[in-house]
Amino acid sequence: MSIVLGPNQYGKAEVRLVHVERSTPRHVITDLNVTTQLRGDFSAAHLVGDNALVVPTDTQKNTVYAFARDGVGDQEDFALRLGRHFLSEFDWVAGARIAIDSVTWDRIPVDGVEHDHAFVRAGTERHTTVVNLAGDEAWVVSGISDLVVLKSTGSEFTGFPVDTYTTLQETTDRILATAVTTRWRYTGTDLPFGDLFTRIRTIMLETFASLHSLALQQTLYAMGRNVIEAVPEVAEVRFSMPNKHHFLVDLQPFGLDNPNTVFYAADRPYGLIEATVVDDEAPPAGDAWAGIPGFA
Numbered sequence: 001m002s003i004v005l006g007p008n009q010y011g012k013a014e015v016r017l018v019h020v021e022r023s024t025p026r027h028v029i030t031d032l033n034v035t036t037q038l039r040g041d042f043s044a045a046h047l048v049g050d051n052a053l054v055v056p057t058d059t060q061k062n063t064v065y066a067f068a069r070d071g072v073g074d075q076e077d078f079a080l081r082l083g084r085h086f087l088s089e090f091d092w093v094a095g096a097r098i099a100i101d102s103v104t105w106d107r108i109p110v111d112g113v114e115h116d117h118a119f120v121r122a123g124t125e126r127h128t129t130v131v132n133l134a135g136d137e138a139w140v141v142s143g144i145s146d147l148v149v150l151k152s153t154g155s156e157f158t159g160f161p162v163d164t165y166t167t168l169q170e171t172t173d174r175i176l177a178t179a180v181t182t183r184w185r186y187t188g189t190d191l192p193f194g195d196l197f198t199r200i201r202t203i204m205l206e207t208f209a210s211l212h213s214l215a216l217q218q219t220l221y222a223m224g225r226n227v228i229e230a231v232p233e234v235a236e237v238r239f240s241m242p243n244k245h246h247f248l249v250d251l252q253p254f255g256l257d258n259p260n261t262v263f264y265a266a267d268r269p270y271g272l273i274e275a276t277v278v279d280d281e282a283p284p285a286g287d288a289w290a291g292i293p294g295f296a
Contacts, residue, residue, distance in 0.1 A: 005046050009097065009291075011037035012057040015064045019072050027117045029105045030072045034079075036060040037291070038086055039095035039134075053092050060086070075100045076140050076186075076193035079131035087133055095134040097291050101126040101145065123148065127197060128183065132287045139288035142197060143183030143238075149205065150177035150244075155213040175263060176213055177244035180204065183295065184227065184237040185288050191233050200234065203227050216243050216273045224277025235282030238295040243271035 013035045021028040038060075044050035064082065072078045079098035086096045104122040107114035124146040132139045155176035160168070184200065186193075204223045213219045224237035246263040274295060289295075 005043050008042060008046065009037040009039045009095075010042070010054075010057065011035065011097075012060040012064075015061050017064060017068055017072075019068050021071065025116050029119060030075075030102065031105060032072065032075060032078075032100055032102050034064050034082075035097075035099040036064065036082060036086070037097040037099075038090075038093050039097070040093045053090075055086070055090055055093070074193040074197075075102055075127065075129050076131065076142055076191075079129050080133075080138060080140070080189055083131050083133040083138065087135075095132070095287075097133075098131045099129065099291075101128040103127075130183075130292055132290050134287055137286060138189050139286055140186045140189055140191075140193070141183050141288050141292060142186065142193065143181070144201060144204075145181045147180040147182075147201075147204075148177075148244075149180060149208050150175065151209060151213075154211075157215060173260060175246040176216065176219070177246060177265075178216060178241045179244065180208075180223075181240045181294075182223075182237060183292065185235045185282075185285060187233050187235050187283055196231060196233055200227050200231055203230055216241060216271070217275065220273055220275055221277060224275075228277060228279050234279070236276055236278040236285070238274075238276045240272070240274045240295055243273065245270060 015034040015036070017030075017032045017034055019030040019032075021030070038055060040053070042053060044052065045054050063085065067078070067082055067085070079100050083096040083098045086093050103126055105119035106122050107116075108118040108120050109115070110118075125148070126145045128143045128145055130141045132141075152175055153173055155174050156172040157174060158170040158172060160166075160170075182204070186196075203226050207223045207226045208219060211219055211222050220239045220241055224239065227237055228234055245266045247266060248258055248260065249262045249264050251258045251262065276295070
């Protein structure tokens, strides 16, 4: 029997970083969670404890903070800067993976006017980015996690197969709710990432709202298709979307009808719909999706 070291990487996980832009009286907050991971020939560290090529994870953490000193900018660009630094500073580092997610802080209105330096945390939604680098190549995958959306009508579910164990009733008017987790692969690295993110998110939300849905699968595909058609900088979009079921409550025991107004919001179990929408003419993915689990 021969035992060998397989693929490996290491780094500093979840570096919490808050940057305050103070160049004007109207401050801007950037709130990030940054993970850095390096790849290369680190076999000596694993096999004999030789750390000569091991860039300390504490050094990686400090680099994140130092690079934020003069501003973060778009988080995709920040991830690219970090990854390229590690590859150029340490010539034995063959690849890097930089993962960033961010949360939004909204300005608190005071007498109808947004305050310059007081904020309230938005919901659970996060803007995610994973940058993979290997040699001179780099790939950018951005996305959204936990974007909770609901439409109170304009959704149905009919025509499904029925067997001995089927109890679900067909409906032509139901609540459709989900928490969208999505990632998309960009076709390049020199792009206006902030503007593109805003546009992509808007397209997804408008599609969810306006499409009469025959199934969550149909809605998912339309969201991805509309993004790729409108944003040529996107090569593919991957989705993981739970169906947050809302069941009509039986009020008959109380002598009341329920005209499709009172629902029980079930948290589990739930349907889970996952799919990828791809532009067949886009450049190949390469290592773009390395280390990004949980998608079809």
